[in-house]
């Protein structure tokens with residue numbers, strides 16, 4: 001076993017990081033992990049952090065891994081505590097906020113400047129480095145340009161372009177790709193103990209997005225909601241149905257997003273009130289109301305983004321169905337994402353030609369683009385549903 005076991009389907013990345021771990025004298029102090037959502041950026045960064053702190057000695061002969069062990073053994077105290085998120089010299093920054101502000105970064109930079117307390121390195125892992133504001137990125141830049149000798153920054157973002165160029169150019173890139181369906185299914189079986197048939201379905205349906213695949217495999221509600229989304233393709237027979245189904249799709253996405261954020265919102269509010277010394281909201285002095293208001297504004301923004309994300313995912317699912325239709329129409333002979341709907345897909349494929357299917361895929365892509373550009377989601381989805389009619 002090793003810390004790399006959970007880095008599914010990324011042999012090049014693992015090779016690159018193992019090499020870096022093996023030559024500490026040539027250590028790069030800032031790394032940028034990029035890859036599409038669900039490809040395992042933060043999993044890879046965490047594994048790297050664990051391997052950096054691993055207690056296996058330089059000669060590889062002594063340590064918990066036994067003779068000949070390589071750093072990243074996965075069994076020593078350091079490996080296990082890093083992976084569990086409790087190692088004193090590895091700080092993981094995971095934010096639900098829309099942006100990482102300059103005060104947060106200043107505190108991080110200060111901590112990063114300290115020598116490691118027990119481990120070999122002081123590691124700061126930022127999961128959503130694309131959320132740095134320009135100002136906070138500049139604050140971070142100084143620490144990356146003149147890094148303390150034993151500090152390592154691990155930044156994660158969807159793509160290098162999500163980072164300001166000054167930071168991008170000072171980081172060594174680690175590029176993850178979309179893992180294969182088989183790799184993701186194998187991970188779900190091994191790591192999460194999921195039944196192989198279910199794991200294969202979930203990895204396929206999630207199109208190799210590791211987190212989504214796990215949710216689909218474990219949560220029947222998520223599977224039902226996905227099925228409901230796909231159903232839209234078979235039900236938009238006329239203008240009336242298109243409008244009704246579009247409304248339902250937006251509602252389902254909205255409910256799912258609310259369910260995901262409501263509990264956290266309430267906990268944050270309770271925390272804030274407690275920290276302000278006002279347990280009951282009714283007794284809040286006017287001077288403190290602005291702080292509560294700021295939190296509510298933040299939460300509202302987050303809820304809006306969550307709704308947009310869930311809806312976008314639903315449209316990706318819907319597009320996967322038309323992609324399957326196209327595969328059948330072209331006789332491409334590759335696996336269907338929605339193999340369990342093979343008969344229905346074949347039915348849709350018979351009812352039209354590839355041009356029509358491509359036009360429908362375009363309509364879905366247009367809706368996604370418009371929603372990410374802040375068009376009213378219902379309007380965007382309605383226009384799409386109308387374009388999906390036979």
Ligand SMILES: [Zn+2]
Nearest residue numbers: 054073076079
């Ligand atoms: Zn170890």
